Amino acid sequence: MIEPKAGPLTYRGRQWGVRKRATATAVGVVALALLIGSVALIGSLQGSLIASTESAARQEAQEVIVHMRDDDVAEADRYIAATVHEGQIVQILNPAGAVVAAQMPTAGDKPLTALRPTPDQVLTEDVTRVETIRDPGDFMIVATAVRLDDGPYTVVVASRMQVLAETLATVSWYLLVAAPLLLLVVGISVWLLVGRSLQQVERIRGQVARIDGERLDERVDVPQTNDEIQSLALTMNKMLERLQASDSAQRRFLSDASHELRSPVATLRAGVEVAAADPSGQSWHELTDILSEETSRMHYLVEDLLTLAKAHDGGFRLREEDVDLDDVVDRETRRLRSTSTHLITAELTPVRITGDARRVGQVLRNVLDNADRHAVSRIQISLNPGEGGAGAVITVDNDGGPVPEADRQRVFERFVRLDESRSREGGGSGLGLAIAAGIMTAHHGSIRATESPLGDCRFEMAFPAPPQ
Numbered sequence: 001m002i003e004p005k006a007g008p009l010t011y012r013g014r015q016w017g018v019r020k021r022a023t024a025t026a027v028g029v030v031a032l033a034l035l036i037g038s039v040a041l042i043g044s045l046q047g048s049l050i051a052s053t054e055s056a057a058r059q060e061a062q063e064v065i066v067h068m069r070d071d072d073v074a075e076a077d078r079y080i081a082a083t084v085h086e087g088q089i090v091q092i093l094n095p096a097g098a099v100v101a102a103q104m105p106t107a108g109d110k111p112l113t114a115l116r117p118t119p120d121q122v123l124t125e126d127v128t129r130v131e132t133i134r135d136p137g138d139f140m141i142v143a144t145a146v147r148l149d150d151g152p153y154t155v156v157v158a159s160r161m162q163v164l165a166e167t168l169a170t171v172s173w174y175l176l177v178a179a180p181l182l183l184l185v186v187g188i189s190v191w192l193l194v195g196r197s198l199q200q201v202e203r204i205r206g207q208v209a210r211i212d213g214e215r216l217d218e219r220v221d222v223p224q225t226n227d228e229i230q231s232l233a234l235t236m237n238k239m240l241e242r243l244q245a246s247d248s249a250q251r252r253f254l255s256d257a258s259h260e261l262r263s264p265v266a267t268l269r270a271g272v273e274v275a276a277a278d279p280s281g282q283s284w285h286e287l288t289d290i291l292s293e294e295t296s297r298m299h300y301l302v303e304d305l306l307t308l309a310k311a312h313d314g315g316f317r318l319r320e321e322d323v324d325l326d327d328v329v330d331r332e333t334r335r336l337r338s339t340s341t342h343l344i345t346a347e348l349t350p351v352r353i354t355g356d357a358r359r360v361g362q363v364l365r366n367v368l369d370n371a372d373r374h375a376v377s378r379i380q381i382s383l384n385p386g387e388g389g390a391g392a393v394i395t396v397d398n399d400g401g402p403v404p405e406a407d408r409q410r411v412f413e414r415f416v417r418l419d420e421s422r423s424r425e426g427g428g429s430g431l432g433l434a435i436a437a438g439i440m441t442a443h444h445g446s447i448r449a450t451e452s453p454l455g456d457c458r459f460e461m462a463f464p465a466p467p468q
Helices: 018-070 073-082 162-209 228-277 282-313 325-339 357-374 432-442
Strands: 088-093 099-102 122-127 139-148 151-160 321-324 343-348 352-355 378-385 392-398 446-451 457-463
Touching (some): 018 122, 018 151, 073 099, 321 357, 325 343
Antiparallel strands (some): 139 151, 392 457, 446 457
């Protein structure tokens, strides 16, 4: 048995859900931000405290130097004794390096440092232990010099770093305690927030799961949250509307197809029964034309249904080749003239497109046959280049009256007959224009019903320009 591989977001072979992943991601991101922020804060605080300590030591050294210049070393010694700053130790060294003044008795025996700067120069060093005062703590030593009458004197200020270390330790402990609490708050908040959102998603999922082919009219509840959950519910409802419309169209198609096939099948069945009941065989000869006509009608209806199914399922296999569209239009025009009793005129401009000549001819044949059924006396056909000289436009006008504006989209649906009084024998199956629309779509073109400037019925077919 093959065990599933465990990834970074898996638990016991199962992938974590959205809620766990969102919570883990949020906690991880906040933890990383806290880590980076804490390191930056401690580093910045340490630098600031060190700079502040050094600045205070420099300032103290300058105060001592001012008293030495204005008065004398003895006065500076009294100033040092009177101004005791917590955490600081001050020494004055004579030109020979001996301690002549100190802030505290224990610091008067030996210099705190070996630093000997030149006058107006400031030197610093960090030490971990000062033997003179027997203090194990860390110190920052600032040394500067001043020239008096008997030579250069050195002022040394040693600042304890214990306060800085304690401050950094306190801040670190605060961060160490606060960070887990903050991560806990973030984790709980994200867990609850994502869970609340997923409850709405789960409710939508449950409602969709209960909808089957017999309940396509149901819709999911749309929460008034004005967020992605609301958009999801609206999208689900639109999808259900499309499914319901598709299901209704499919049911209507099956019903219409069954209705269309019922008549020729019934005629064939009755003819066979009559012929079988006649022992003389005379009925076979009498019914031959009728049965042949009904057989042909059913054959063409089945072919139309197959063509239409391919058009809607993307099953067309078009031959992509250069087509002289004027030749196709001329051929179909001559075919119509040989069978029609109407006056047929044509104005053709040579135009070339890319497509399937046989399918384009099928489109034009269906449109012309429809025009011949509805025309009163005349049919006008024209072929011109498209807008800007690209592509082509075919217009077919007949004087039988335009398609009502409300039906100009519906006329291209399957089994639609606007004149319900026409018989199926004389009015066609109602598939011709639907097939024409499907073929035009496969050619990336369009077909529409409109009205000519003279008020006649017009069908307009537009083909795109050939690819360069």
